[in-house]
Amino acid sequence: MIEAETFSVPQRPQMLAQPPYSFDLSVMYWAPTLALGGTLFALPKELTTDFQRLFTTINQLPIGVWTSTPSFVDMAMLSNDFNHETLPNLTHFYFDGEELTVKTAQKLRSRFPKARIVNAYGPTEATVALSAVAITDEMLATCKRLPIGYTKADSPTFVIDENGNPLPNGEQGEIIVSGSAVSKGYLNNPERTQAAFFEFNGLPAYHTGDLGIMTDHGMLLYGGRMDFQIKFNGYRIELEEVSQNLNKSTYIKLAVAVPRYNKDHKVQNLLAYVVLKEGVAEQFECQLDITKAIKEELKDIMMDYMMPSNSSIVTVYHSHRMGKSILKA
Structure with missing residues (x-):
């Protein structure tokens, strides 16, 4: 501990x-x-x-x-x-x-x-x-x-399999934390609360969504995220939420947000692949102008840290390229 x-x-x-x-x-x-x-x-x-x-x-x-x-x-x-x-x-x-x-x-x-x-x-x-x-x-x-x-004494921490069963030391699974440090849930969001918070061994517990391994000495090892939630510059970002907000732009027909990782498994930047609506490209002189227009339109509904940078909004001209291959990038 x-x-x-x-x-x-x-x-x-x-x-x-x-x-x-x-x-x-x-x-x-x-x-x-x-x-x-x-x-x-x-x-x-x-x-x-x-x-x-x-x-x-x-x-x-x-x-x-x-x-x-x-x-x-x-x-x-x-x-x-x-x-x-x-x-x-x-x-x-x-x-x-x-x-x-x-x-x-x-x-x-x-x-x-x-x-x-x-x-x-x-x-x-x-x-x-x-x-x-x-x-x-x-x-x-x-x-x-x-x-x-090493974990805190008041926060019993376990690594579990997909069925919620504790795994032996040395095996990788999801990290869950329990005990008095766990919050009661998300404010005004019962669906997310029900999905993430639960009871484990009689204690309030939370699904972190992080992969991990517990060693025989009680050391916790981190193995990355299980889902499409990432940490970027210290902020937790739901990629689905970023994509949904991008798709609210009047310039965009379809958008997908994906992280770009460096060799150290760290998120380097946030990319957005977008298919523009018909006729939009002709309204602007260059890609940078399109990007600026999209960001200006969405600035009131997206936090700064969720917005892909000017150089990271990539225009894709065929929607069939927006499939699983991009999500796995």
């Missing part, structure tokens, strides 16, 4: 408050900071989109503890100045919200050789961190995918 030493947050921590307060990951910085009499350094949203100002600001802060999604530290490492020489006080890194890849952790270790790197895992429905582990050099040298840790 998770022990206090796994996190080992120092007294009076100087913490970077990067994830927004509406993001459950924020609990991992404001709660320990308040409890331990520390200081929070908040970054305005507009600053996080201006890389030059962002790097300059971070390098001037006396940060000792870093809590973010792996994507955000990837962005920070675009600056060569993000290292232990520029930030000598930065000794602790805590990650949650999406998969921490070996590549990201190795690069971070090279920048901060003596820092403690903790990889945490847990769905929002189970109150942030379900499991955690301090990443070792041995893990970085031998693992294809980093472990996601």
